[in-house]
Amino acid sequence: DTGVSQDPRHKITKRGQNVTFRCDPISEHNRLYWYRQTLGQGPEFLTYFQNEAQLEKSRLLSDRFSAERPKGSFSTLEIQRTEQGDSAMYLCASSLQAGRTETQYFGPGTRLLVL
Amino acid sequence: DQQVKQNSPSLSVQEGRISILNCDYTNSMFDYFLWYKKYPAEGPTFLISISSIKDKNEDGRFTVFLNKSAKHLSLHIVPSQPGDSAVYFCAASVQAGTALIFGKGTTLSVSS
16 A cells, blocks of 8 residues: 555654654655544644755644654654643645645544643 | 635436536625545645636536526536545636636535
8 A cells, every 4th residue: 555654643642741652654755744633523634845945834833833844754853741631633745746736645644632 | 704605515417317416606896716625634636727708618517607698507427426426616806817716615515
């Protein structure tokens, strides 16, 4: 399967701990996105990369959140000093730069529960 | 301020009939629109898209219609099948390849 993969699929942590999630995009996709989804809502954009450059960050991405894509391939999303409000599904998507009809393909997500 | 709205939280349809899911948007700068389907505990799966220069796009049983003057799009599924039961999200972006803005989703239930 050559789709977007995310690891871990589930994470339970205690408030105040740091967590890190990994995303591996579809091979050769040069854009990578992070979204967050809470119950009853659609996914909300967090940030995106074109190759290794982080091009846009949402105001949802507080200073406790940091994302990297060091070699333009996989990406990590770290949350420091987790809070109960960080409990959500964290989704990664990737796309190949393709002009007007570029489509984002999503991974299975990482479900985070902060106790 | 919700820029993409799916006003029907749920829709029930019988197998073989047409399902029509609706989506309204407020940002006239949106240029690209997509529909995703989502099963529980999985990521969204891309279904179909349309750019603002078109008013219709078809792919098999799925057709998306765009009415720019009304800032409205709809997804038609014909014929509906029980396997179509899922949450459907409408999404839009100002430019393809940038942040997607999603609606809250519509849960479709197709009964046999």
